[in-house]
Amino acid sequence: MSTKTVAIVGGGPAGLLAAQRLAERGWQVQLFEAQATVGRKFLVAGHGGFNLSNAEDAKPFAGRYGTESARFGALLEHFSAADLRAWAGDLGIETFVGTSGRIFPVAAHKPADLLRAWLGRLRELGVEINTRHRWLGFVGAPGLRLRDESAGANCEFIIEPAATVLALGGASWAKTGSDGAWVHLVQEIGVPVVPFAPANCGAEIAWSAFFREKVGRAPLKNIALRVKDGPAVRGELMLTDYGVEGTPVYALTPQVRAALAAGGPAVLRLNLKPDLPPATLLQKLRQPRGKASFPEFLKKTLHLGPPVPTLLREVAPEAAALEPEALAALLTSVPLPVMGLRPLDEAISTAGGIAFSAVDDNLMLRQRPGTFVAGEMLDWEAPTGGYLLQGCFSTGAWVARAISECWLPGKR
Numbered sequence: 001m002s003t004k005t006v007a008i009v010g011g012g013p014a015g016l017l018a019a020q021r022l023a024e025r026g027w028q029v030q031l032f033e034a035q036a037t038v039g040r041k042f043l044v045a046g047h048g049g050f051n052l053s054n055a056e057d058a059k060p061f062a063g064r065y066g067t068e069s070a071r072f073g074a075l076l077e078h079f080s081a082a083d084l085r086a087w088a089g090d091l092g093i094e095t096f097v098g099t100s101g102r103i104f105p106v107a108a109h110k111p112a113d114l115l116r117a118w119l120g121r122l123r124e125l126g127v128e129i130n131t132r133h134r135w136l137g138f139v140g141a142p143g144l145r146l147r148d149e150s151a152g153a154n155c156e157f158i159i160e161p162a163a164t165v166l167a168l169g170g171a172s173w174a175k176t177g178s179d180g181a182w183v184h185l186v187q188e189i190g191v192p193v194v195p196f197a198p199a200n201c202g203a204e205i206a207w208s209a210f211f212r213e214k215v216g217r218a219p220l221k222n223i224a225l226r227v228k229d230g231p232a233v234r235g236e237l238m239l240t241d242y243g244v245e246g247t248p249v250y251a252l253t254p255q256v257r258a259a260l261a262a263g264g265p266a267v268l269r270l271n272l273k274p275d276l277p278p279a280t281l282l283q284k285l286r287q288p289r290g291k292a293s294f295p296e297f298l299k300k301t302l303h304l305g306p307p308v309p310t311l312l313r314e315v316a317p318e319a320a321a322l323e324p325e326a327l328a329a330l331l332t333s334v335p336l337p338v339m340g341l342r343p344l345d346e347a348i349s350t351a352g353g354i355a356f357s358a359v360d361d362n363l364m365l366r367q368r369p370g371t372f373v374a375g376e377m378l379d380w381e382a383p384t385g386g387y388l389l390q391g392c393f394s395t396g397a398w399v400a401r402a403i404s405e406c407w408l409p410g411k412r
Helices: 013-024 040-048 058-063 066-078 081-090 111-124 183-187 209-215 247-251 253-261 278-285 294-302 308-315 324-331 387-407
Strands: 005-009 028-033 095-097 102-105 128-131 133-139 143-148 155-159 163-166 193-199 218-227 233-239 243-245 266-271 334-338 349-354 371-373
Touching (some): 013 028, 013 111, 058 066, 066 387, 081 095, 133 183, 193 253, 218 247, 218 253, 243 334, 278 294, 308 334, 371 387
Parallel strands (some): 005 028, 028 128
Antiparallel strands (some): 133 143, 143 155, 218 233, 218 266, 233 243
């Protein structure tokens, strides 16, 4: 293979953007994807609202990446949300900032439209995309072993690119190809991998049979959620037959996971009236109930209708008999004991992956010079809201720059 050829393994956002950036700099790029098409998880992620990134300021944006916030600060400076919007615009996809700060394509553009335009650009740049090609591991210093599983073919072969980008994703949504099956291939050469764990997923609560039958699936709007005395997360909570889900739950997954690892259960604290000052809440609860039932009283004084009364009785059977002060305390800190998180394959994303100690500042494997890692293969996590996709895009752009300027300099 030509010394000017770069191989990219994985056809998700990180791999595709790395391919584009490298091809734009004149490198010959071959991309290999095990699935029949590229961008499958990208398309699935767009089903619930095509949230590309977020317009949040740089410092709090980087803070969304937890323990890796300093590293992602540099990654985001190299390829920011503004850069992502400019990139999409160059493909003919106009974007806008929603009221929540999230960045979306305008309504006329669907996920498939962006992917179609993107693939067209890659073809124009000469990127060679090989689907149904599975990576089987490393061979010698520069080599990669691959298997062609396309129709009528089942042959193995070896390539020796000048540089390699691994962008095979994490371990959630296996049907899209993001199954973590690559772990043993990097461990074979001594690369440390942090075990995968679910992130941005639902939390399991041992509801009674009565609660599951009566409530089923129901939303709680305009609430706040926290773990212990940590920061509260606002949003909409969804009660389900297995427990709870929704943006606030997803954002608190790291804290819940840590509490469970320490012996759990983890307790989510639910504030049903976060916009109501404590004094006002207490004043309302001190109003005479008269002949009104507990559910009627909650509905009349606080606009807390079903399923709130059933939820309160589930977690605090004595709720209806509480004095105003105790009831106010309950309404602002309803205990939701979490027994576990939903299975890995149901999670929107995963924590775990190749440890950052295994890569240098260019995201190149220390154990294998010339091999770079991007996207969810690395051990990072972020909440929903555009931060996950932005992280994948930014790491893809970063390794493309590193290959072109540091590993294979001289061709622009």
